[in-house]
Amino acid sequence: MKKLIVATALALTLGMGAAQAEGDATAGAKVYKKCKVCHALEPGKNKVGPSLHGIFGRAAGAADGFRFSKAMKGSGITWDEETIAAYLKDPRGYIPKNKMAFPGLKKQADVDNIIAYLKQETM
Numbered sequence: 445m446k447k448l449i450v451a452t453a454l455a456l457t458l459g460m461g462a463a464q465a466e467g468d469a470t471a472g473a474k475v476y477k478k479c480k481v482c483h484a485l486e487p488g489k490n491k492v493g494p495s496l497h498g499i500f501g502r503a504a505g506a507a508d509g510f511r512f513s514k515a516m517k518g519s520g521i522t523w524d525e526e527t528i529a530a531y532l533k534d535p536r537g538y539i540p541k542n543k544m545a546f547p548g549l550k551k552q553a554d555v556d557n558i559i560a561y562l563k564q565e566t567m
């Protein structure tokens with residue numbers, strides 16, 4: 445009986461984790477080191493990639509003064525927690541032919557944490 449209770453509790457905890465993963469912005473700052481070569485957080489500062497300032501709620505491919513790929517501009521995506529997460533997990537799979545040369549984040553925790561960090565730093 446005890447085993448069953450433990451198993452149920454575990455399933456509930458895991459289930460909840462997946463549904464509403466809360467990232468850790470401090471851990472996300474470390475993940476951001478992988479993005480930093482190409483992305484700035486300051487408004488209007490484009491590097492190899494566009495500035496990520498104000499990314500939440502913005503249409504894909506709309507950052508001022510950056511030459512996006514046709515694939516990105518034509519994707520019809522609006523960036524929010526879910527679309528950014530899907531893109532970062534598999535950039536090429538989510539938006540085929542986009543030109544971000546990044547293989548993707550393999551760990552779900554890294555994705556959750558970077559999103560928490562971006563929310564804190566880009567709004």
Ligand code: HEC
Pocket residue numbers: 475476478479480481482483492493494496499503504505506507511512513514515516517523528532541542543544545546549558
């Ligand atoms: C090697 C350089 C490079 C790295 C590393 C990189 N990016 Fe990018 N990123 C780009 C480029 C270039 C684009 C534009 C892609 C296009 O136009 O097809 C882009 C686009 C994006 C966009 C969409 C921007 C918009 O305004 O539509 C987001 C969000 C993004 N990157 C987040 C990240 C995050 C978060 C990381 C780190 C986990 C990261 N990128 C790592 C180069 C990079």
